[in-house]
Amino acid sequence: MEEINSTFKLLEKTLPDYETRPQQIKMAGEVYRTFLNKEKIIVEAGTGVGKSFAYLIPAILTKNKTIVSTASIALQDQLVNKDLSFLQKALPLKFSYAILKGKNNYLCLKREKEFSELSTDFMKFRQWTIETKTGDKDELSYVPEFWSKVCGDSDDCNVVKCPYYKDCYYYKHYRSLYKKDILVINHHLLAFDLLSDFNLLPFHEQLVIDEAHQIEDVISHVLGNVLTHSRITWLLYRLRSLKISVDHIFEAVDSFFKRREIPQHAFYPIPEDIIDELINIHSVLSLNNVMERLDSYNEEELNDELSDKIQTTKKYVASLEFTINEFIEQNDRNKVYFVTGNKGKIELKSNLIESDKHFLTLERGFESLVMTSATLATGGSFFFFKQRLGIRDFKEMLIGSPFNYSKQTLLYVDRGLPPPDKENNDIFMKESLKVIENLIKASKGRALVLFTSYKHLDYAAEHISIDYPFKSQGKMPPSHMINWFKKTPNSVLLATATFWQGIDIKGEDLSLVIIVKIPFGSPGDPVYDERCKRLGDRWFSDLALPSAILMLRQGFGRLIRSSSDYGVVAILDSRLLTSSYGKIILSSLPDLKISHDISEVEKFFYQHK
Structure with missing residues (x-):
């Protein structure tokens, strides 16, 4: 592991405050071997080991494309703006990197054009939309309440068929990722990649899952479902803009979600009276008739924007139909269906109970995999962590903290x-x-x-x-x-x-x-x-x-x-x-x-x- 040792010696010369940590070099060496041999490993690295350098440096040295997944956007920013930025300046190795966040973190040009609101916040927001080069909401000093109505949404996205695709902030950024060596994402995006049959991320060679103790619950959440007031009313406003009569439906939808008793905590199973009312809402929405009406438009007579609007609305209707039917039928035995409250309205949710089979599919989608965190073991053993995710045939490494x-x-x-x-x-x-x-x-x-x-x-x-x-x-x-x-x-x-x-x-x-x-x-x-x-x-x-x-x-x-x-x-x-x-x-x-x-x-x- 001469390459590893010489690289860390270089860091000592470049970084004045850098402390030589045998634990860090030991982890880096094992991660490097794992990548080279296309293996999979679990590493608990105690606080202070410096695990980010211990997996980033081997990733750089292999010159293979690497996905690094961490628990939050804040940690993504830290890896990109602090760790990778420093390594790019400190090491004589050429490599490129980028960050990718979900579509809902980027302004959607089409949805922003459709949305209008005569408020001071919106006027201030409009000024930002004129000036921004990235469309990334992190540029904003605050997140406006209407952000969900103007940000990217997979259910309302027609990708290359969208008339705004060429200038789309998300896809303009996404198209540049194929040339990058290291891509930093979060666990939610990793789970959505799994949900898309590995069609979301641009490459699937080396994967690092940092803060790996959180991946089970993220998979459980992402592969679940949710039905909210805003999800239905957004569709109603879209249908109204397409001259489809929906005004008579708003009251029933409001009555269903804005109930007198909003739960303080989640509870399950979903009561029968709520399911009965949902069946009624489903009937009132008459989504099959809506789909027939949308199908009746003559594509040849439509301009690009209206055509895109019709196509994405059909996609949205199909997604909503699936969701409502799932909550009515509740026939997936590996899901728990429950009710919760949020800002004066009920929400129906489902989560996976066990994530092990889905994790197995995820780990098979990459050539090599490193799972790491400061806390993965209980009683000095990875048994619990491996049992929860159905992990087999992984190498294991427990590295204690250098702190006294x-x-x-x-x-x-x-x-x-x-x-x-x-x-x-x-x-x-x-x-x-x-x-x-x-x-x-x-x-x-x-x-x-x-x-x-x-x-x-x-x-x-x-x-x-x-x-x-x-x-x-x-x-x-x-x-x-x-x-x-x-x-x-x-x-x-x-x-x-x-x-x-x-x-x-x-x-x-x-x-x-x-x-x-x-x-x-x-x-x-x-x-x-x-x-x-x-x-x-x-x-x-x-x-x-x-x-x-x-x-x-x-x-x-x-x-x-x-x-x-x-x-x-x-x-x-x-x-x-x-x-x-x-x-x-x-x-x-x-x-x-x-x-x-x-x-x-x-x-x-x-x-x-």
Whole structure:
């Protein structure tokens, strides 16, 4: 692996702050061999290994076309604008790269022309449409509410037959991708490529799936379905513009989706009365008659724009017909069908229960595959991860973190609080808040508090009493919250969901991570509940516990992001000490000192002044 070693030595000379990490070079060597031998491998790379360079450099050295898939657009941007940009300047190797996002991230020229709204926001938006060269919504300082009506939509896209195809922002960018060496995408696009029988991405040689612990749920989501108020009303407005009578349908559609009782949480199965009303909506829409009416247009007499409008509308009608029938029949045993609420309207959704067969199809679509994350193993084994995705015959590699957790970190586990089970939940919410306040006082702010439910998060945000500035999730976009946190001294973030993973805050800005409860899956989540039900007596050992361990490790990993960082991770769930599974969870964390006394937390921070 001389090429790997010499390339990393070059980085040492080029990058002043670069630290030689044997773990990184070891991973890079194995990834390089995997690519050369057209094999497949799972690599857990602990926090600080520098896994992005450890797979990007081998990809560059092989000179083969590589797809890199990560969990979010924010991480895509980081790989492109930070990592690949640096490597292109630092290495004497010629290579090209690009980023690709879904169509809904780009302005659609046709749909923007069809849309009109006399508002200040729209006038401001129109000015952007005149000036933009890319049509990428990330150029906007805000995302307008009407974005979904003017962005690209696969159901309303006629590709090369569209009169705007030549100037289309998405396809203009897409046509340039075939010449690129490395293409950075997100997991949703990877799943849509699978859904399209591998006709979406421009090449399928080498694949890297970073943040691979999230791929199962993304496949489950993308290969599911959704029926919303906006999806139907968009079609009604389109049909009205084609002089097809639909005004009598709006009231029935509004009545169906804007019900008196909007669910606070997802629930399943879908009640029979909702299915009966959906059957009625299906009848009122009379999509077969709509299709006949659209077929009656004489193509030869239409101009290009009207012809495209007819063709894409037919495509949209067919897609909607399929979706409505799926929710009426609910005959796919590998899907769970459920109802949820969003902005005062119900939505019907379906997700895959098991993603293993679809993942098998995905991995067979590429010549070589690297799956990596900081958290893939439980108890030092990839058994759970492989079982969930049906993985066989992959090489395996477990690389620990280069950080010295025993010196850099203190683990505080509270043993005085009641266990946060159903019987004690309200008491736990109140009493844990006092502990959170005392811990934040000890750290002088600089804290991320991770909750497992919005109910507990909202309670804490309303009742917390601290001398430091704080914000709670939901008040602003996540990226804005993180920027606020970095710029505001001694600040505190109260968060849940997305903040458990993918947050990278180096230095003293973040010195305390509080994990309020062990992050077991939420009862009431239809997909999780159905997975548990199918496992029978094994639901806890085969799903609930290993899932919680991986999420806990993700939360733990938010704290130490460099060899100079220090801080405290506090877990307020006493079940870590009293339950039979507590030792299993603790053994999955790095070897470090454990304390049960807040005075020791105060002492730790005093010593690291």
